Amino acid sequence: MSDIRNEAEAKQNATPKPPLDPHLKALENEAIHIFREVAAEFERPVMLYSIGKDSSVLLHLARKAFYPGRVPFPLLHVNTGWKFAEMIAFRDNIVKEYDLDLIEHINPRGAAENVTPFTHGSALYTDIMKTESLRQALDAGKYDAAFGGARRDEEASRAKERIYSFRTPDHRWDPRNQRPELWNIYNGMIRQGESVRAFPLSNWTEVDIWRYIQAEDIPIVPLYFAKKRPFVERDGMMIMAEDPRLELLPGEVRQEGVIRFRTLGCFPLTGAIRSNATTLDDIIAELETATVSERQGRAIDRDQSGSMEKKKREGYF
Amino acid sequence: MTVSATATAEVLPIEAPAAEQARAIRDSRPLRLITCGSVDDGKSTLIGRLLWDTKAVKEDQAATLHRDSGKQNDLGLPDFALLLDGLQAEREQGITIDVAYRYFSTDRRSFIVADTPGHEQYTRNMATGASTADLAVLLVDARAGILEQTRRHATIASLMGIRQFVLAVNKIDLTNYERARFLEIVHDFKEFALTLGVTQITAIPMSALKGENVVYDGRASMPWYDGPTLVETLEKATTRSNQTVGFRLPVQRVSRPGESFRGYQGTVAGGSVKPGDSVVVLPSGMVANVTKIVTFDLVRNAAVAGDAITLVLDRQVDVSRGDMIVAIDSQPMTGRGFDAQIVALQPEGIEPGKRYWLKSGSRRQRVLIEPVSQLDLKTSKWSTAERLGMNAIGKVHLAFDEQAIFDTYEQNRTTGAFILIDPDTNNTVAGGMITGRRSELGGIHKDDQRVLLSLPADLAEKIMASELFASRRQDVDIRHTTAGRAAEILGDLDE
The missing domain is CATH 2.40.30.10 (Translation factors)
Incomplete structure (x- = not known):
């Protein structure tokens, strides 16, 4: 048994955690069921790990699903090289602390062709560094199932996606011919080269994620909490200005302010929000009165309506 | 069985104890519902209205809707259908192709809605949405009344095990809020529903477009209706549970992290289990006792239907994925x-x-x-x-x-x-x-033996509402007739 487990047990013995409310318990049970089903039915599963809050919940659920055993598959982080420094530090710490297998993949084209969010535009950059990169990593690992933390409440095309989302050998999603998915019986039968993306958090909402993080005391990247941080305003978004690769454009000024992030991705494409939420209680309270959706801060969703569906058809998560 | 009936079933509101109504949000698991009905009955508008009035649609999403549709209805609201028809093919054709799952909550409860296509060729998607639903909202256009597709959807929903129905008589504003028209449709539906064995029906006159009797009441336009709004009905509906039947654990995987531990992982599919219980492993038939229920958080005293657990037994038995661990005294x-x-x-x-x-x-x-x-x-x-x-x-x-x-x-x-x-x-x-x-002999039933009964309608309804009746519903023929006619038919048989 690892140290973490002994630690966890020690903690429980000291102060027993109150039981989860029935709503979160139902969501947790469903997710654990999906994890176990995929692990049992597929030969080479992998878990996509993006370091964000949804990934943190996903990882926590995976550890619960297989306890007292280890998580029986590796984590795959498709890195772009443009993540927040705090995200990478957090990732490395979690991997060590929980004794996980992590595979990191960066599309070599990024360095070879100097693909950056500044030079190539968010659409092409995302296509190369995320979608293409993900396909490369999945092919290299010959993975036949990949867990993702996508939720149906995030975006209109996600709302249509199955929990087991079937992909052709070239990772394509055909939204018009999805397999019917009845009850909690999942069809995991595939041919050589085909794969599924499995989404244990399909039925979770953003508020559920935060409530669960709070109830289960799940560690998350500190960027989610408000703090005085440097930023610049660009295209109507507040972009964090700590990475030396961010060059100020004419007219832009480096500012400081108390900000936080509702979602985390590549720092040049992720907008911060002004907020004083420094605790989980604050975040949940803020969320319950929020008037904009979480993806509002994501540049890639704005390129065109239906852009997520298009990216997903091509293999994006 | 011949059931002579002159009256139709009362519309039974879905009752819940007062204490349950007062419960705060999150005190129950989400209610899963399905919306169905014919094309153009306004399903997407209804769900859009639900999401809008419960504030589940955010400003940027509404802005995208405004931008995409370039049009709005005469109330200055966005085209709700675009909110749900998320696939490009759907937007292009203006119809719903696939099931969309949507989430909203009120102060009392949270909801998962499966919005299913109305077109006949997508009936399979309706069945998909119905498989997990606790309740079905059947939409009817007040001008058109009950259509073949309405009957089809009610039948599928009922076959898939849904027992709670809301009959949403939509577009009532286009009939001048006519009470008689509403009652006529309700009467038609109740008569049909009885043949399905469905008795839990709440009928609501509404205008999804104007938001009347969806989240907010429509008293101003329909003073004659004093029943619940749609959301009030949903808040009081019951969720299904397999907790009262025999213990069932379909084994998903065997956990063997080390020599000393062997646990059977799965989600309890029925009943409950606690340490000390005697269980049988099927299909082998081997008997064992439960020693521990292991979860990440703590060793538990009991687990009930729906819980994802790891079960430890007191002896070495051969158990593998696909086997089922069940209660010894209540076997499948x-x-x-x-x-x-x-x-x-x-x-x-x-x-x-x-x-x-x-x-x-x-x-x-x-x-x-x-x-x-x-x-x-x-x-x-x-x-x-x-x-x-x-x-x-x-x-x-x-x-x-x-x-x-x-x-x-x-x-x-x-x-x-x-x-x-x-x-x-x-x-x-x-x-x-x-x-x-089926019996091992190829299923020889006593199918030829039938009994004809002639019962008062109220008694027949009580019998038809029973679980036993519902489970054999497909074996029963029911006709409604008058007492006099029933006596004639039975009289003919005696001759």
């Missing part, structure tokens, strides 16, 4: 022959004599399907059938090579449900519900 049916109802989901239909894969719980095995009859959704009558086409609902015999383990679907919505997978395409081709076990 085992055998090689079963009866079932299925919904055919793919264009190629279901072919007689073909060996499909059947998956139920964590168990997958080969099965031979023999179609027996098919339901005519227009007339609600079963007729013999040798093969089942796309969207057909049929009764079939299942013949297995090895022992299969089931409860009836009526008793347990998890261990009584299955899907069929075509071994040639790997696609899911049918969803099925077990109705009973």
Whole structure:
């Protein structure tokens, strides 16, 4: 048994955690069921790990699903090289602390062709560094199932996606011919080269994620909490200005302010929000009165309506 | 059975104890509902209205809607349908193709809505949405009344085990809020619903477009209606649970992290379990006792239906994925022959004599399907059938090579449900519900023996509302008639 487990047990013995409310318990049970089903039915599963809050919940659920055993598959982080420094530090710490297998993949084209969010535009950059990169990593690992933390409440095309989302050998999603998915019986039968993306958090909402993080005391990247941080305003978004690769454009000024992030991705494409939420209680309270959706801060969703569906058809998560 | 009836069922509001109503949000699991009805009855508008009035739509999403539609209705609200029809093909054709799942909550409860397509060729998606739903909202256009597609959807929902229905009589504003029209539609539906054995119906006159009786009441326009709004009805509806039946644990995987530990992982599909309970492992029949229920958080004293657990037994028994650990005193049916109802989901239909894969719980095995009859959704009558086409609902015999383990679907919505997978395409081709076990002799039933009863309508309704009746509903013929006519028919038989 690892140290973490002994630690966890020690903690429980000291102060027993109150039981989860029935709503979160139902969501947790469903997710654990999906994890176990995929692990049992597929030969080479992998878990996509993006370091964000949804990934943190996903990882926590995976550890619960297989306890007292280890998580029986590796984590795959498709890195772009443009993540927040705090995200990478957090990732490395979690991997060590929980004794996980992590595979990191960066599309070599990024360095070879100097693909950056500044030079190539968010659409092409995302296509190369995320979608293409993900396909490369999945092919290299010959993975036949990949867990993702996508939720149906995030975006209109996600709302249509199955929990087991079937992909052709070239990772394509055909939204018009999805397999019917009845009850909690999942069809995991595939041919050589085909794969599924499995989404244990399909039925979770953003508020559920935060409530669960709070109830289960799940560690998350500190960027989610408000703090005085440097930023610049660009295209109507507040972009964090700590990475030396961010060059100020004419007219832009480096500012400081108390900000936080509702979602985390590549720092040049992720907008911060002004907020004083420094605790989980604050975040949940803020969320319950929020008037904009979480993806509002994501540049890639704005390129065109239906852009997520298009990216997903091509293999994006 | 001949049931003579002159009256129709009262509309039963879905009652819940006062204490339950007062519970705060999150004190219950989410209510899963399905919306269905014919094309253009306004399903997407209704859900859009629900999301809008419960503040589940955010400003940037609304802005995208405004931008995409370039139009708004005369109330200055965005085109709600675009909120739900998330696929480009759907936006282009202006119809819903696939099930969309949506989430909203009120102060009292949270909800998962499956918005399902109204077009006949997408009936399979409706069945998909209905499989997990606790309640069905059937939408009717007040001007058009009950249509064939309304009946079809009500029938499928009822076959899939839904017992709570909301009849949403929409577009009531276009009938001048006419009470008589509302009552006429309700009467028509109740009469039809009785033939399905559905008695829990709440009928609500509404205008989804104007937001009347959806989240906010429509008293200003319909002073004659003093019943609940849609959301009030949903807040009080009950969720299904398999907790009161025998303990069932379909084993998903065996956990062996070290020499000292061996646990069986799965989600409790029925009943409850605690340390010390005696259990049987099926199909082997070996008996053991439960020593521990292990979860990440703590060793638990008990687990109930729905819990994802790891079970530890007191002795070495051979257990593998696909086996079922069950209560020793309340076991499921085992055998090689079963009866079932299925919904055919793919264009190629279901072919007689073909060996499909059947998956139920964590168990997958080969099965031979023999179609027996098919339901005519227009007339609600079963007729013999040798093969089942796309969207057909049929009764079939299942013949297995090895022992299969089931409860009836009526008793347990998890261990009584299955899907069929075509071994040639790997696609899911049918969803099925077990109705009973067949005898080893090829299922010789006493099918020829019938009893005709003539009962007062109120007594018949009580009998039809029972679980036992519902589980055998497909074996029963019901006709409504007058007492005099019933006496005549029975008199004819005596001669």
